[in-house]
Amino acid sequence: MSSFTTGELEVMKILWEHRELKPSQIQAKYSRRIKNAALRFQLKILLEKGHVARRRIGRAYYYKALTARQGAFKRMARRMARVYCQGSAAGLIAELIKTEKLTPDEIQQLRQLAEAKSSEKTLKKKGGKKT
């Protein structure tokens, strides 16, 4: 319902990464060989569901994403958290840290990111309510 199929997601990924493309350009960036008409059929479905919009330029339709990347990202994250981590986002992140291979540099950056987030939280707590 609110989650993309494999094919839909592949198209959305490409449209998120490039502002506006016509079918043949999407086709060229597709992860595997796909016939032009098959791709256009997926675009048609995405259009009907309201996930993309198109406008004609010259003789071709150019497609762009309407559904935001971030919203889809959060839905997929929630889904993954629900299935694997009792719905906990923190649990999901923890399991990813435990199971994914990360270089020392990457771990360091994640630590800094968490620290930044926690001080941001502190600031909000102090300055959030009008004094």
Added chain:
Amino acid sequence: MSSFTTGELEVMKILWEHRELKPSQIQAKYSRRIKNAALRFQLKILLEKGHVARRRIGRAYYYKALTARQGAFKRMARRMARVYCQGSAAGLIAELIKTEKLTPDEIQQLRQLAEAKSSEKTLKKKGGKKT
């Protein structure tokens, strides 16, 4: 191919959380109302694909997961990283930290987890080769 459909994933989730169940028990834990025969059909597909096994106890079949939770978790993580973060697991974790709501406590725990992981890395570097 190697990724579960929505329905399959829901069943696997339940089987991962409980060792071995018969259809009516899975049905009771299912996230929404589902008819017994519909559920059994999903089990049949999972059985054919080799994701679950069953054995008869009394007059009922009891099902258990064959495909490991962790493998499925990693596949889904990779898929998500591929679509949203150029395939980078660290990028995925970073984006989750940035966009998900986390309590100060959770952030603190994640920091500790990252620290633990980085010292574990250090230990492996020092002690990995047989002395």
Added chain:
DNA sequence: CGGCAACTGTAGTATTTTCTACATATCAGT
């Protein structure tokens, strides 16, 4: 203008997923 190349439009099909309905089998207790 004539013709090629690039795109679109549409119809039809195969496969997968999901669900429903109903018939059959088994066990427990009386």
Added chain:
DNA sequence: ACTGATATGTAGAAAATACTACAGTTGCCG
């Protein structure tokens, strides 16, 4: 052995997904 509750077996069908083939349209360039 009869009955009710619990399970299984199977046939069929609706809907979504994914693909193929081909005809029609548009714009450009010689």
